[in-house]
Amino acid sequence: MASSLRLLPDSGRASAPSPAAGPSGSAKWAVGGIIGGSAAAGVLAAGSSALALYFARRVITPAKFRDADQEVLAVIPAGRSQHVILAATPETTVDGVYGFFFDGGRGHARIGRILSYSPAERTVLREVEAVYSGDFTTARRGWWSGAAYPDPAAMGLPSEDVLIGVDGGTAPAWLVGAAPASEAAATDVWAIMVHGRGASRQEGLRAVRTARELGMSSLLISYRNDGLAPSASDGRYGLGTTEWRDVDSAIGYALQQGAREVVLFGWSMGGAICLQAADLSRHRQVIRAMVLDAPVINWVDVLAHHAELNRIPSSVGRYGQLMLGHPLGRRLTGLAAPVDLKTMDWVARAVELRTPTLIVHSVDDEYVPYGPSAALAEKNPEMVTFEPFNTARHTKEWNLDPERWERQVTAWLRQQLAPRANPGGLEPAPGDAAPQ
Template sequence: MTAFLVLVVVATGFGAWFGSDQGIAVVHYGSSNTRVLAVRGDMVTLERSAQTGKPGTYWLEWGGASSMLGDIVSQDRGGVTRRVLRGQVPSLGTPGWFDNVPPGDPKVAWGIDYSEIMVPTELGPAPAWYVPGRGSTWVVAVHGQNGRRKAQLKILPVVHELGLPFLDISFRNDEGAPPSPDGLLHLGDSEWRDLEAALRHARKMGAQRFILFGTSMGGQIAGQLLARSPLATTVDRVIMDAPMIDVLITGEQGARNHHLPGFVSTLSNLVTEWRTGVDVARLSLIRHPPKIRPPLLLIHTRPDTDHPIEESRGLAAAAGRLGWKIQFEEFAQGQHTEAWNVDRARYDRLVRDFLSRP
């Protein structure tokens, strides 16, 4: 009996630590998750997997090259065939990385010229991509947990079409950016200061007002800036795509994803607080709304199993009580941050209309 209790305690502790790691461990991704099985003209067949079998528009990267792939043309038990819409056609047998985010930089992804600038943060310089535009209102993009700047490039064609300057930032623990002192993510609780540093640097470059675009944890980062920064008053509007609205709800979803008992989520939060010093319960834009609440375009896919749509629905439902003007748009298909991928036309239209309002 004693041995059984020890086993239960050890297993519970491991589960709590594992759950904590899912939120705060720094991960840099590899270079291959599929292989090209066949090439016929502009038609490419990839190994079938949960990733490559998704409907919509995606990208394949390999050896410094890339292609944008359209929706599924055909599939069988072993392979998925798609048409190359943009970029190079890979060779037979090529191993590549199939993903829902654009490849490379603004020039590689969309043929749009840019410059790389270094933002002076409190921890050291962090790289950012800057695409010039007209006027003094800038769109500033911030990606999510263990993401990369290129994830924010989906919005760039519309922003560039409207002539708005675009700044796509990195923050602590990103590749090329300085690490956090403890080497861990803080779920937006400290990362917002790197976003603030980017806004300060942009002001020195001529920016006066800002539109924030945050995806996943980037939404929480934007929310914490609105809650804590004196520069919050310079933000005119915000776009959030599949945001981390409430860290506690996100943690509960993570426990379900890994088939862990619900109480493990509570223990994982305690471990996270012990490891980082972050008050996890404070990171809720519903229960602890930001003091500045500019108009918000809130986008979320229903099947999202990383940040469940209930987080965004909860914020939208509280909009009246919070005095927050929120336009909430649900997409019926697509996993986490894949609304653009499953319906680019609708996504671009929503963003264009939101950014074009006076």
């Protein structure tokens, strides 16, 4: 997000006015010098309440627009390819492969390795690996993204467009089949990819090759409020407390198509959604494992981090959290039901997590601090494996080093997908699960 309020983007950023520049900021900081006593205290309290409400609403309201915060300085022909000169930022100066969206999102290019970097001029020259849509030579601004590919076809993978029944209608998904039996042993385990807040199903494309080579079909889903699936009745994010139902529907779809078990992949808020599904889904017993990339393990920690980033007093940030969780707060936030942040604190609930889970998380993640991920693995080493990255920033561990990401995830999943001893030779029926 541009200006000073930045709230959990996964593949792009949406803009919001600076709290300090708006009415709430002026009320909070300016009035104290004009009036005193109880009147000033009342105005300050009102200003703090307004800022807390603004903060709370930004967390749960889907952004309508992305902030084109990255400047394109020049696009240079390079034989049959192109190079691009970009303004140097903390994102563009990290090596790897990334997506770049321009022309309001209608254009999409895949940006590759760094060719040169000039700290003095604050510019970076990078290779343009592909332009999927739009005229990149006319691009002047855009946004950096972890979504390097627009669809499975861009990766050379066959896919099918399918619809999954969810609350309010149907949600589109891509179904990418497992590799042929000659390349990988076919299994009846499916991978379900769950993108993060403000992102799309494109985010999960980074894991499809890994799943495919392990013999898994991949279902890259959409869910409520992401612009493809039906919106929730209140038009608000539930931060995982509502979205998990769409993952539950996706698991049901996979079972109907012949899957016996699933592996959930989740990025950022998608990780929080997967954890909720593993806890609450009627199909939770068929969730064989989870691979979570930069997941939200504890929303209280993340929201406190964002309050600090935006120079919002901690007391105001806590008040915003209270608005999200209190039954009366929904009248102000627009939520249909309160969001219980404490039930999504998986550090506190570590021993309750009984699904084998791999967490991949960069220690320099600027949006979702890695501390809770490491703490969850420390508290529940039997179930949770933590693989730290460095310099990847948020949800871009694969982008930084695809080979390492795929190698680590593949090795861990091979262990989880190995045949399990089944005393007595009895097998559960497909879809069996404990009653809710």
